[in-house]
Amino acid sequence: MAEVSLRGVKKRFGTTQVIHGVDCQISDGEFIVIVGPSGCGKSTLLRMIAGLEEVTEGDIAIAGKVVNQVEPKDRDIAMVFQNYALYPHMSVYENMAYGLKIRGVPKAEIRQRVDRAADILQIGALLERRPRQLSGGQRQRVAMGRAIVRDPAVFLFDEPLSNLDAKLRVQMRVEIRKLHQTLRTTSIYVTHDQVEAMTLADRLIVMNAGRVEQIGTPITLYEDPATLFVAGFLGSPAMNFLSGAVAADGQSVALPGGVQAPLATAHAAAAGRPVTVGIRPEHLDLAEGAPPTATMKVDLVELLGADTIVHGRIGDGGILLARIDGAVPIRTGDDLPLVLAPERVHLFDRETGARI
Amino acid sequence: MRVRVGYSNKLLPYILVAPQIVVTVIFFLWPASQALYQSVQRQDPFGLRTRFVGLENFQTIFEDPGYLHSLQVTAVFSLSVAALALGLALLLAVSADRVIRGATAYKTLLIWPYAVAPAVAGVLWMFLFNPTIGSVAFALKAMGHDWNHLLDGGQAMVLVVLAATWKQISYNFIFFLAGLQAIPKSLIEAAAIDGAGRNRRFWTIILPLLSPTAFFLLVVNIVYAFFDTFGIIHSVTSGGPARATEILVYKVYYDAFEALDLGGSAAQSVILMVIVITLTVVQFRWIERRVHY
Numbered sequence: 001m002a003e004v005s006l007r008g009v010k011k012r013f014g015t016t017q018v019i020h021g022v023d024c025q026i027s028d029g030e031f032i033v034i035v036g037p038s039g040c041g042k043s044t045l046l047r048m049i050a051g052l053e054e055v056t057e058g059d060i061a062i063a064g065k066v067v068n069q070v071e072p073k074d075r076d077i078a079m080v081f082q083n084y085a086l087y088p089h090m091s092v093y094e095n096m097a098y099g100l101k102i103r104g105v106p107k108a109e110i111r112q113r114v115d116r117a118a119d120i121l122q123i124g125a126l127l128e129r130r131p132r133q134l135s136g137g138q139r140q141r142v143a144m145g146r147a148i149v150r151d152p153a154v155f156l157f158d159e160p161l162s163n164l165d166a167k168l169r170v171q172m173r174v175e176i177r178k179l180h181q182t183l184r185t186t187s188i189y190v191t192h193d194q195v196e197a198m199t200l201a202d203r204l205i206v207m208n209a210g211r212v213e214q215i216g217t218p219i220t221l222y223e224d225p226a227t228l229f230v231a232g233f234l235g236s237p238a239m240n241f242l243s244g245a246v247a248a249d250g251q252s253v254a255l256p257g258g259v260q261a262p263l264a265t266a267h268a269a270a271a272g273r274p275v276t277v278g279i280r281p282e283h284l285d286l287a288e289g290a291p292p293t294a295t296m297k298v299d300l301v302e303l304l305g306a307d308t309i310v311h312g313r314i315g316d317g318g319i320l321l322a323r324i325d326g327a328v329p330i331r332t333g334d335d336l337p338l339v340l341a342p343e344r345v346h347l348f349d350r351e352t353g354a355r356i
Numbered sequence: 357m358r359v360r361v362g363y364s365n366k367l368l369p370y371i372l373v374a375p376q377i378v379v380t381v382i383f384f385l386w387p388a389s390q391a392l393y394q395s396v397q398r399q400d401p402f403g404l405r406t407r408f409v410g411l412e413n414f415q416t417i418f419e420d421p422g423y424l425h426s427l428q429v430t431a432v433f434s435l436s437v438a439a440l441a442l443g444l445a446l447l448l449a450v451s452a453d454r455v456i457r458g459a460t461a462y463k464t465l466l467i468w469p470y471a472v473a474p475a476v477a478g479v480l481w482m483f484l485f486n487p488t489i490g491s492v493a494f495a496l497k498a499m500g501h502d503w504n505h506l507l508d509g510g511q512a513m514v515l516v517v518l519a520a521t522w523k524q525i526s527y528n529f530i531f532f533l534a535g536l537q538a539i540p541k542s543l544i545e546a547a548a549i550d551g552a553g554r555n556r557r558f559w560t561i562i563l564p565l566l567s568p569t570a571f572f573l574l575v576v577n578i579v580y581a582f583f584d585t586f587g588i589i590h591s592v593t594s595g596g597p598a599r600a601t602e603i604l605v606y607k608v609y610y611d612a613f614e615a616l617d618l619g620g621s622a623a624q625s626v627i628l629m630v631i632v633i634t635l636t637v638v639q640f641r642w643i644e645r646r647v648h649y
Contacts, residue, residue, distance in 0.1 A: 099551050
């Protein structure tokens with residue numbers, strides 16, 4: 001077990017800079033998820049921690065020791081790959097024992113450690129099989145087993161669930177989380193799936209175009225996104241963005257269709273400025289008798305049973321999505337009165353995307 | 357559900373396969389049957405009289421010390437060529453796989469020897485090693501090695517093995533390189549993280565994954581060394597000195613066209629045919645099914 005620290009880590013491939021300086025302290029036993037759209041540099045960052053890519057600039061330290069020049073095998077890490085990377089010519093047992101054998105662990109101890117890992121992952125019955133005789137989910141378990149037996153200081157996961165079907169992904173997600181609760185090994189997990197990120201992470205690192213947008217607990221990032229990107233990336237359905245302008249007194253914001261939405265705190269400094277207003281679909285509620293903040297023209301209704309997703313408009317260009325609990329009888333063409341909780345209204349700078 | 361695709365015209369399918377059939381009959385079945393027929397005949401050197409002798413030709417062959425010697429020469433020659441050509445090609449392919457800059461040029465250069473005809477390759481090596489005018493022979497002599505493959509059977513064998521190997525490396529190289537590039541990078545990375553150094557990765561991960569390719573190439577190389585090297589042997593040593601490089605296929609030629617023993621030569625061809633059929637069966641039945649991941 002160990003803490004990992006990244007200090008001003010940069011990566012260039014030739015003249016193309018793909019990572020523009022990442023700083024992060026990961027404490028011992030933490031489960032960190034790096035999330036971002038494809039091409040944001042998250043996998044490259046993980047591969048640099050693993051030692052599979054060289055660090056162009058900055059330092060990566062594992063357990064207080066800078067490892068920039070240390071070979072992957074000497075970093076005391078284990079990695080789970082997206083395509084599992086199981087050795088096809090070895091049995092499951094041999095796959096899991098390979099790393100231990102190389103390190104000269106006695107045979108009896110290898111047997112014991114592999115059996116224990118197989119037990120945790122419930123793959124004891126598969127030990128004599130070859131990888132090609134396994135299903136996707138079983139292969140994924142073996143890949144994790146290979147990581148566990150080594151008892152490394154840090155686990156690295158590179159989109160390990162991307163190749164599984166949706167149902168299995170949810171199941172494995174829960175198991176990875178449970179596994180971490182049992183082993184408490186520092187884990188760094190890369191994914192592009194924001195649900196996976198939210199459910200697994202102690203802390204999230206949201207990346208975009210080679211830069212860290214925000215680091216924090218999932219709930220912090222959900223409730224207080226630092227940038228427009230983070231706000232739009234986390235949450236499903238995604239946050240509504242409307243163009244608006246802060247009123248002269250800074251107490252409310254003007255939305256399309258002449259709507260005036262009150263703000264929780266006065267934004268005197270931003271008074272009169274054009275802003276992007278963000279409201280999550282789940283924070284739009286039916287007025288139900290209370291004085292409505294806005295009235296939405298309903299375009300489309302999706303009944304999901306547990307909740308109802310309403311697509312609609314306020315004024316021109318003010319496209320909104322509202323997520324309302326339960327199955328509510330709303331029809332296309334209705335005028336739906338909605339209330340906006342002032343503390344749920346986020347304002348972002350038009351130019352920089354930073355939260356105001 | 358299987359959809360059966362057929363021709364409405366009954367004749368058309370036969371017309372379509374006819375060219376292939378004609379080629380097979382003229383260039384394979386006819387000569388092969390001639391060899392079978394000849395192998396049970398005996399002719400006088402002028403081809404005036406022919407008589408049926410049954411399996412007598414085969415009996416003569418297996419009692420002939422010259423044939424058994426040729427069998428031994430062939431074994432040494434083909435095993436050396438296969439081992440050298442496979443080993444060197446694998447070494448080159450592994451190196452080429454690591455090259456990043458100029459990789460295309462490097463690969464192209466390595467593939468060139470395959471385009472050289474066997475006889476031309478033979479002449480090339482013969483000139484290089486010619487005891488009187490060859491530059492390599494000159495260099496060897498300067499270093500104190502007395503090189504004369506025209507007199508020394510061992511040296512002659514080394515020379516034809518070198519020439520035959522040189523030509524086959526390209527072919528093996530292409531297959532090995534393709535095989536290497538088909539191994540997922542993440543496997544190598546996983547092994548690196550598991551603690552395997554470069555050498556151990558090669559022996560425990562890369563080589564086992566290349567073994568289907570290697571077995572395929574082994575059979576192809578043995579067939580090559582048995583048959584396609586005739587041009588090299590003919591142009592470099594003509595089977596000499598003192599039959600030291602007389603491989604089976606060269607003896608077939610020599611006995612038929614120089615010694616004019618058509619029956620005996622045909623019987624040898626039949627034996628070669630049996631060998632190549634066996635190798636093919638091994639290739640298809642055994643290797644392609646068993647060595648597979």
